[in-house]
Amino acid sequence: MNGDGSQSVTCGTCHSSAEDLVVCTRELSKRFDDIVAVSNLDLRIRRSVLYGLIGPNGSGKTTSIKMLVGLLTPSAGSAEILGRTVSGRLRGSNVGYMPQDLAVYPDLTVHENLELFAGLHSVDPKTFKSREADLLRMTDLETRKNSLVSHLSGGMKHRVSLACVLIHEPELLFLDEPTVGVDPELRVGFWNYFQKLKTQGRTIVLTTHYMDEAVRCDIVGMMRSGKLIAEGTPSELMASASTSSLEDAFLYYARGGTY
Numbered sequence: 563m564n565g566d567g568s569q570s571v572t573c574g575t576c577h578s579s580a581e582d583l584v585v586c587t588r589e590l591s592k593r594f595d596d597i598v599a600v601s602n603l604d605l606r607i608r609r610s611v612l613y614g615l616i617g618p619n620g621s622g623k624t625t626s627i628k629m630l631v632g633l634l635t636p637s638a639g640s641a642e643i644l645g646r647t648v649s650g651r652l653r654g655s656n657v658g659y660m661p662q663d664l665a666v667y668p669d670l671t672v673h674e675n676l677e678l679f680a681g682l683h684s685v686d687p688k689t690f691k692s693r694e695a696d697l698l699r700m701t702d703l704e705t706r707k708n709s710l711v712s713h714l715s716g717g718m719k720h721r722v723s724l725a726c727v728l729i730h731e732p733e734l735l736f737l738d739e740p741t742v743g744v745d746p747e748l749r750v751g752f753w754n755y756f757q758k759l760k761t762q763g764r765t766i767v768l769t770t771h772y773m774d775e776a777v778r779c780d781i782v783g784m785m786r787s788g789k790l791i792a793e794g795t796p797s798e799l800m801a802s803a804s805t806s807s808l809e810d811a812f813l814y815y816a817r818g819g820t821y
């Protein structure tokens with residue numbers, strides 16, 4: 563019991579206070595036959611944090627996220643999301659997941675896709691209307707609202723996918739390369755939107771290959787060959803590596819902390 567009479571909640575995975583801990587993993591690992599995709603991943607992500615996972619192709623970012631949202635069963639280790647042990651696919655409306663591959667319906671219009679995702683999460687019609695307007699503006703799809711998704715360009719489809727995952731404003735968002743293929747001007751708009759969600763107390767875990775985005779994260783986790791090789795604020799990571807760029811910092815940690 564705390565001094566103010568409130569009950570302390572303890573994370574069942576790491577046994578630390580779980581009040582602000584929204585993601586907690588312990589030695590989370592995944593093997594695909596002889597490939598070790600993720601190895602002993604220990605993540606602690608706090609509420610209202612924008613956490614960026616970075617690393618080269620095949621370093622285990624997507625596999626990690628898929629285990630966190632319950633789409634892949636870990637080979638070893640455990641994970642807790644919002645205080646609940648992950649076992650099987652996460653249900654409920656407080657978690658959102660945007661996969662790396664598109665997850666929208668090509669034979670529906672942009673509006674119909676948004677309506678479908680809103681319906682799945684029981685967003686009331688009035689809230690839907692205002693959020694849809696905001697998201698169409700943010701993704702610059704206002705004029706394409708009634709276009710079939712199959713008629714949109716690749717980058718536009720990606721923007722629809724992001725709008726769909728944001729329509730129910732979940733407490734915790736996993737976004738796997740949310741800005742890939744999106745032009746630079748719109749990417750700025752996306753990031754402003756992510757910052758807004760953060761100030762509302764939402765937590766965002768995303769992957770990116772863009773270093774100009776990684777530096778905008780509160781905490782960056784660097785992955786290589788399935789392992790978390792470094793973690794910290796972008797400035798901490800660059801300072802410890804004595805560099806002024808995250809790319810160089812990554813190379814430093816990838817070499818085991820030497821030049």
Ligand SMILES: Nc1ncnc2c1ncn2[C@@H]1O[C@H](COP(=O)(O)OP(=O)(O)OP(=O)(O)O)[C@@H](O)[C@H]1O
Binds near residue numbers: 599626
């Ligand atoms: N379903 C699967 N079956 C077998 N191997 C897989 C499977 N999914 C991923 N892998 C392997 O696991 C490793 C990690 O892949 P993962 O998709 O997690 O990497 P990533 O960091 O997300 O890469 P990218 O930046 O290219 O998206 C890779 O070697 C990949 O080939």
Ligand SMILES: [Mg+2]
Binds near residue numbers: 623625662738
């Ligand atoms: Mg990936």
